[in-house]
Amino acid sequence: MAASASARGRVGCSPESSMKIRTYVRCPRGFMSLPKRRYVQEAPVLRFLPVLIRPFVANDIPAVSSITREALRENYPTSLYLEIHRWWREGFLVAEMNGNPIGFLAAVMPGDGQARILMLAVAEGFRSRGIGTLLMNHFVQTCGTRGLRRIELEVRVSNAAAQRFYRRFGFETLNVLPKFYTDGEDGYKMVRHL
Structure with a gap:
């Protein structure tokens, strides 16, 4: 049974950890290989287009800032996003589709075994499609792995x-x-x- 699952080649391992992630996604013409760059999780949504959950990078600031203004009705300076990223890199996640950020979760670890979510937002055209759930699931898993209470x-x-x-x-x-x-x-x- 295990041999047949590995023969299909649909499950791979993240280079950063031993956590299994999907490396292929089903599409109308069979299976499509996903890029293995820096991504940590994916899920097929929106008519077979993969949503990738990955760490925030400085190039995401324009998109994240735009999503923040639209979804959260807040206008924060660029420096805030960089500061949050410095506080806890694992706690700043971006949901990306076709190379474009469509949502994010930003959190810090103030200490005493706890985490604090500062922002969670998804771009308007992508809401109610499971993207926030992907971000939250990944974040809760990260907190559990770190032993936060x-x-x-x-x-x-x-x-x-x-x-x-x-x-x-x-x-x-x-x-x-x-x-x-x-x-x-x-x-x-x-x-x-x-």
């Missing part, structure tokens, strides 16, 4: 869809943060224990 985040009180999304991942509302956002809107602090 808790993940926290903040979400706008008005963003019911994001609150439902986080609850699906086991996050619970801890308290209200008055005037947390730059436009004066309140936020909820949400927490998940690992």
